[in-house]
Amino acid sequence: MRRTLALVLILLLALAGLAAAQTRGGTLTAAWAQEPVGLDPHITSAMSSYQVLENVIDNLITLDAEQNIVPSLAHDWTVADDGLTVTFHLREGIQFSNGKPMTAADAKASLDRLIDPETGSGNAWRMAGVVDIAAPDATTLVLTLNGPNPGLLGHLASSKALGVFDVAGVADGSINTRPVGTGPFMISDFQAGTRVLLERNPFYWREGLPYLDAVDIRIIGDENVRRSALVTGEIDWAFWVPAQAVAELDARPDVVIDSVPAGQYYYIGVNMTEGPLADQRVRQAISFAVNRDNVVAAAEFGLAQVTQDPIPSTSAWAFGYAPYGYDPARARELLAAAGYPNGFEMEIMPTTFVEASIRAAQVIQADLAAVGIRATIRTLEWAEWLQEQGEGNYDTYVCSWNGLVDPDDFYYAQHRTGEVFNFTGYSNPTVDSLLDEARLVTDFDERKAIYAQVNQAIVDDAPYIYLYNELWTHGYRPYVRGFGARSDQAVRFVETWLDR
Secondary structure, eight states, X not given: OHHHHHHHHHHHHHHHHHHHHSOXXXXXXXXXXXXXXXXXXXXXXXXXXXXXXXXXXXXXXXXXXXXXXXXXXEEEEEEOTTSSEEEXXXXXXXXXXXXXXXXXXXXXXXXXXHHOTTTOOTTGGGGTTEEEEEEEEXXXXXXXXXXXXXXXXXXXXXXXXXXXXXXXXXXXXXXXXXXXXXXSEEEEEEETTTEEEEEEOTTOSSTTOOOOSEEEEEEOOOHHHHHHHHXXXXXXXXXXXXXXXXXXXXXXXXXXXXXXXXXXXXXXXXXXXXXXXXXXXXXXXXXXXXXXHHHHHHHSTTOEEEOSSSSOTTSTTXXXXXXXXXXXXXHHHHHHXXXXXXXXXXXXXXXXXXXXXXXXXXXXXXXXXXXXXXXXXXXXXXXXXXXXXXXXXXXXXXEEEOOOOSHHXXXXXXXXXXXXXXXXXXXXXXXXXXXXXXXXXXXXXHHHHHHHHHHHHHHHHOSEEEEEEEEEEEEXXXXXXXXXXXXXXXXXXXXOEEOO
16 A cells, blocks of 8 residues: 555656646747648648648547547537437637637537538538538537438548637638637737747637747748758757658757658549540559659658558558559550550649659659650649649649548548549549448448448549658657647647747
8 A cells, every 4th residue: 555655656746747847938930841821721721721720720529649539629529329410518618819708609600601602611521411500509519410420520520621710700801811719829920921920829728738938830841941940940840851851860869750650642633534644544554654662762762651542551441452563564555455555745743832742743754754655744833733733724743632530531522523622523423422321321340341442443443543651750859848740640739848
């Protein structure tokens, strides 16, 4: 008994010491690799924007570091036995960063705007099947569905597009530069292309948090400049450490490298609307022609996992379907069968916004040349790239799809006919039917069997040619404490402190 009491005392002293070590105050200077493209959570589609919003807007529920769904603004929730209603019970006394009380009516207003067709949100699909949103009292929110949707809770937990904010910012136009949420920080300055300054939310509902006074986000697109700034101490924390510098930085005592396999994939998107690329055999030929090992070596300096389907091997939903070995001879056979024995000309569109996409495009260009496909590379700045992609003005492009948790995230928005992020024109009625069916199934094994069919059909049709799953890597100075890289790619500074 005495030994047990002694151990308890030691534990309490250790916890007290840890609490004391969590110093309050100070400004973390962080480098973003990509400029936030607007901060309206319903309109933006840029990961760089959502990773700012991670620190500004809270969701009803959220994901912990192990990707479990846990309470946030709602302290508990229930799903009806038939799956047709989800009821959230919100915490009392929460305020927005402007001091305004947050109630269930605000959650309703935020989600109503998301699914309103007039909003034009590319994330409305995450609320598929929700036919009514009610706030019967200040702390209760009820979602009514037209059928069970087992992926809904994951979407509500993982996407800031489904977060709660003060919709008054829509009317006055501030929503795109200074959205007001209940998160640990609030936006006090936003200079497009240069800086986002986050300051502590004085009304934050988690007692004692955040520890930091502010996070000063600098936009440093050049990866070499970002590396140098980290090494010299000009910045404390770096988003997307250059892959070619990871080994060197990891060996340094004054830098911490923090990596985790990410829920994302890099891919070649193919415009299927006309010409050679409309032929499945041609798309499959491209998949056989690309040496993915060389792409990973060039694009990510080896810090990625080659794949031929989207879901990484670390996920419980992984399939590992891989019908395309590196086989130039098979690629030439398919091209000949499709009527292109001498190849054809096409374009690859990477973006300066993602430098790895440029390096990948160069390897792909060389591989395609070896089978007779003469590819040119058209590299665009991010805003123009997004416009060209959205308008279908491309042959192929190289990019990534990020922040994915549930299998619905990996497949629905990019692959179902007519969906807002389906830029390739892909349409397979069988896939559409399976994707809709999977949204109504709650049993894990049954859902996985359905998605296995979806996965195989998409990989065989090759509207997207999957390349690799990236390692999600951040770098920071050793005095930055309480931060951890996450596989959902969220960047959260709520429990970060500076131990200088």
